[in-house]
Structure formats: C-alpha cells, structure tokens
Amino acid sequence: MSTRCEMILEELDEYLIELEDFRETVLSTMVMVNEIPAPTFKERNRADFLVDRFSELEMLNSSIDEKDNVLGIIPGRVGDRDILIVAHLDSLFDETVDHTVTLEPSMAIGPGVSDNSLGAAVLGTLPLIMERVGLELDANLVLLGSSRSLGQGDLEGLRFVLENYKRPFTAAVCLEGIRLGRLSFSSIGMLRGELTYRIPEEYDWTKFNSVGAIVDMNDMINRILEIPLPRKPKTTIVMGQMEAGTSYNTLPTKAKLRFEIRSESEELVSELATRISFLAEEMTSKTGAKVEFKEIARRKPGGTNFSHPLNTISREILKRLDIKPRITPSSSELAALIDKGIPAITIGLTTGENAGELEESVLIKPINKGLAQLMALLKAIDMGCTNES
Numbered sequence: 001m002s003t004r005c006e007m008i009l010e011e012l013d014e015y016l017i018e019l020e021d022f023r024e025t026v027l028s029t030m031v032m033v034n035e036i037p038a039p040t041f042k043e044r045n046r047a048d049f050l051v052d053r054f055s056e057l058e059m060l061n062s063s064i065d066e067k068d069n070v071l072g073i074i075p076g077r078v079g080d081r082d083i084l085i086v087a088h089l090d091s092l093f094d095e096t097v098d099h100t101v102t103l104e105p106s107m108a109i110g111p112g113v114s115d116n117s118l119g120a121a122v123l124g125t126l127p128l129i130m131e132r133v134g135l136e137l138d139a140n141l142v143l144l145g146s147s148r149s150l151g152q153g154d155l156e157g158l159r160f161v162l163e164n165y166k167r168p169f170t171a172a173v174c175l176e177g178i179r180l181g182r183l184s185f186s187s188i189g190m191l192r193g194e195l196t197y198r199i200p201e202e203y204d205w206t207k208f209n210s211v212g213a214i215v216d217m218n219d220m221i222n223r224i225l226e227i228p229l230p231r232k233p234k235t236t237i238v239m240g241q242m243e244a245g246t247s248y249n250t251l252p253t254k255a256k257l258r259f260e261i262r263s264e265s266e267e268l269v270s271e272l273a274t275r276i277s278f279l280a281e282e283m284t285s286k287t288g289a290k291v292e293f294k295e296i297a298r299r300k301p302g303g304t305n306f307s308h309p310l311n312t313i314s315r316e317i318l319k320r321l322d323i324k325p326r327i328t329p330s331s332s333e334l335a336a337l338i339d340k341g342i343p344a345i346t347i348g349l350t351t352g353e354n355a356g357e358l359e360e361s362v363l364i365k366p367i368n369k370g371l372a373q374l375m376a377l378l379k380a381i382d383m384g385c386t387n388e389s
Contacts, residue, residue, distance in 0.1 A: 005313060005385035008376050009320045015372035016321075018133045023367045025128060027108060029053070030121035030362075031101045034113050039094040040153040043068045046089050046120070050145045053124040059143065069157045070145035074127055074137075076382075081139040083381055084172040084342070085126065086158060086333050087119030088149035092356055107352075109361040114352040118177035118362055120145055122349060122374070133375050137382040139170060146333060151192070154297040155336045162340050171310060171381045172344035173374070174333045177362055178355060179348035180370050181323045184330035185311045186303025187338050189269045191261045192296040195220060195280055197244075199253040199289045212251035214244045216287055221257065223279050227272065233264035237272065258296075262331070266300055299335040310343050310386035317376045321369050343386065347373060 038046035050070045054062035059072030070089070091112040093099065101110035110117075122129070123143050130136070142165075147157035176182070197213045197220070221239055229235045237259060244255035261276075263269045273295065280291040304311060306327070315325045330346050337344035349370035352362040380386055 002385065004383055005380060008313075008380050008383070008385065009316060011379075012317065012320050012372055012376055015133050015375050016368055019129070019368040019371050019375075022129065022132055022371065023364055026118070026121050026125050026367060026371070027103070027364065029124050030108065030113060030117050031103070033120045033124070034101050034110050034117035035099045037093065037095045037097070037099055038089055038091050038112075040090040040148055040150045042095070043089045043147045047145060047147065050089070050120060050124055054143070057127045059127065065160070067157045067160045068147040069161055070143075071161070072143045074130070074141040074143065076137045076139045076141070078138040079140050081170045082142050082167050083137075083139050083378065084142045084144060084169045084337075085123065085175065085378075086144040086146050086172060087123050087175040088116050088157075088333060089120055089145045089147055090150050090153060091115070091117070092150065093358075097358065106365065107361045107363050109359055111358045111360055114177035114350075114355055114360050114362050116175070116177050118349055118367075119175035122175055122371070129371055129375065130378075135375055135379060137378065139382050141378070142169070149333060152296050155333060158333050158336045162336060162342075169337075169342050171386060172337045172342050173377060173381075174330075174337070174344065174346040175374070176332075176346060176348050178350060178352035179326070180350050180366050180373075181318055181326045182328055182346065182348045183311065183314050183318070183325050184328055184334055184346035185308065185314075185344070186329045187299055187301060187335040188329040188331060189263045189266045189301040190297070190299040190331040190335075191269050191273050192298075193259055193261070193273065193276065194294045194296055195257040195259070195276070196292045196294065197255040197257075197283075197289055198292075212253070213255035213289070214252050216283065216289065217242065217244060217255040217257055220279060220283055220291070224259070224276055227275055230268070233268060235261075235263035235265070235268055235272075237261050264301055269298070299331045300339065302338045303329070303334070304343055308343065308386075309388060310345055310381070313380045313385050314345055314347070314377060317373055317380070321373060323369065323373075345377075347377070349374070
C-alpha cells in the first residue's frame with residue numbers, strides 16, 4: 001500500500017473524534033425519513049423530503065426524476081470524475097404500518113430504520129459530515145436516493161439512472177443501514193419468483209382429496225425442496241413468504257408462495273426456475289387448480305476480485321477501526337452496478353437487530369465508526385488508492 005493510502009488509515013482516529021457527537025444529526029434526519037412511508041413504487045413523499053434536504057445543503061442539480069429517484073451533486077475541486085453514492089429509498093413496510101421511531105439511549109427502533117432510512121439519512125447529511133471532518137474531494141460526488149429497488153421494483157430506479165446519466169462513474173458505494181463490517185463486492189446469481197395457486201369457482205369439492213390451497217401449496221414446497229442441489233457451485237432455494245386462507249373453518253381457494261433461488265451459477269438458476277415451472281404445470285394437471293409461476297427479479301453473478309484495490313482498502317479501513325470484515329455477496333443495488341462494469345462496494349453503517357420486522361432497530365454508538373469508514377473510503381477512491389493500475 002502506498003504512503004498516501006496509508007495516511008488515510010492514520011486519519012481514521014481523527015474522524016472518530018470529530019464524528020463522536022455528530023450521530024445526533026444523522027439520527028434526527030433518520031427519524032424524519034423513516035416516519036414518511038415509502039413502500040416500493042410509492043417513494044415520492046420520501047423523495048420530496050430528501051430533495052429538499054439536498055437543496056438546503058446547496059447541492060448542484062438537486063432533482064427528482066421520472067422514476068422518483070433523488071439526485072444531488074457535491075462538486076469536486078477538479079470535477080473531472082464522478083463517484084456515485086447510493087442508498088435505496090423504498091421500504092418493506094406500507095402506509096398501514098405505524099412508522100414512528102422510538103429513541104432509546106442505545107438504539108433507535110422502528111420499521112425500516114435499518115433498511116434503509118439510516119442509509120438515506122446519511123445521504124441527506126453527507127455534506128455536513130464531510131465538512132465536519134474537513135474532507136474535500138477532487139472528484140464530484142453524485143448522491144442518489146434510488147427508488148423501486150426492493151421486490152418487484154427490481155432495481156428499476158438505479159438502472160434508469162445508470163442508463164441515462166451522461167458521464168461514467170469512476171466507482172460506487174452502496175449504503176445499507178446495518179451489518180457494520182459487511183463488504184459486498186460480488187453479486188450472486190439470483191431469481192425471485194412467485195407461485196400462485198387458484199382454485200376455480202366451478203371446482204368440484206366432492207372429488208377425492210380436495211384439500212384446499214394450503215395443503216397443495218405445502219406439497220409444492222416439499223417437491224421444490226426435494227430438488228437435489230450441488231455443493232459446488234453453491235446453490236440454495238429460500239422459501240420466503242406464503243399467503244393463504246381467510247378463516248379457521250374455510251378451505252382456502254388461493255395461495256401465494258414467494259421464493260428466491262441463489263447460486264454462483266447463472267445457468268443453474270435458470271435450470272432450477274425451469275424445474276419449478278414444470279412442477280407448477282404438473283400440479284395444475286393433477287389438482288384442477290391453476291398454478292402459475294412468475295419471475296419477479298433476476299440477477300447475474302459477477303463482481304470484482306477479492307484482491308481488487310477497492311476491496312483491499314475497504315478491508316484495511318475496517319481493520320483499523322477494529323471491525324472484522326465480513327465478505328458477503330449481494331443481490332441489491334450492487335448487482336446493477338456490476339452489470340455496468342462499475343467497481344462498487346456495499347457497506348453497512350451500524351449494527352442492529354430484528355431486520356425486516358416491526359421492531360427493527362439500529363444501535364446508535366457504532367454509527368460514528370460507520371461514518372468514519374465512509375469518509376476514509378471516499379477519500380481513498382478520490383486519491384486513486386482503489387484504481388487497479
């Protein structure tokens with residue numbers, strides 16, 4: 001590692017001191033972000049809040065595009081390169097959920113605080129964070145609050161920006177609220193799918209073995225789990241969610257199963273999707289119900305190598321902060337950046353509990369380490385410490 005890159009690591013202690021009391025600013029912004037519901041495809045109100053913050057901080061070209069992405073630019077001293085910082089705006093929770101955040105001495109609790117209100121809050125305070133530690137870059141920083149990322153959104157917002165932004169990105173950093181220490185620089189092959197089971201109104205319930213949607217869908221799950229999976233390439237099928245039934249004593253006529261296929265092999269993802277589609281057709285023919293397979297999202301495997309300079313300096317930053325790096329593949333925003341050949345990494349900003357639940361939480365104390373990590377990483381990218389050459 002070069003001397004100038006080593007100097008960045010030595011500045012981390014100063015960053016920690018300067019950011020010790022800055023957590024309150026980030027937390028207050030996170031609370032305001034989180035209390036605006038933003039389910040996928042309905043992020044506009046949250047986008048309006050964030051673009052107002054960008055404008056208040058005098059970012060260049062603060063705007064909302066036709067997909068409800070929010071963009072703002074922190075101009076660099078030279079401005080000959082663009083570095084992308086992205087955090088998704090959408091949440092798993094819809095408008096029917098109480099989005100109030102409870103602040104306790106050690107943590108903040110509320111649905112969506114970690115995924116991804118904290119990431120969006122860091123976007124909305126980034127110029128202030130940089131000012132606090134005295135960080136000025138030569139490159140422009142393009143801040144993106146991306147829409148339509150989760151579930152059926154399938155990264156639509158980010159993909160739209162990558163297709164239409166006029167200049168290439170030197171590198172990109174994706175912000176996630178939790179799992180401080182995570183480093184994701186590769187994307188695993190993935191397919192998210194839905195199986196929908198519907199019994200027609202004219203169905204003959206007197207026929208043998210008429211058991212309803214839940215039992216038949218459970219049989220489908222068992223059939224899927226019987227599909228042999230190889231150890232290499234690493235492959236798994238995750239049963240994520242099932243919906244069925246309306247009461248204790250009524251045979252259900254509808255059921256929906258959401259699942260995800262993950263594999264290091266793109267070909268194996270496609271093969272397994274085909275087998276599940278065949279199982280749906282087979283159940284349709286056997287039960288008389290209509291069983292449909294629908295592909296919701298797909299990712300290709302790819303990414304940079306473990307030894308890439310961006311990944312190397314990211315690990316060194318965490319080690320200097322006394323945080324053990326955890327290398328995990330990602331299927332989120334990183335995947336769209338990889339598809340475009342942009343060196344990119346996903347980092348976590350703090351630790352937390354109960355991700356994806358109403359009692360989702362983020363711990364307050366580690367946030368300053370997450371912010372210091374981000375400052376050092378941005379400086380390393382700007383100074384060329386992450387260039388393969």
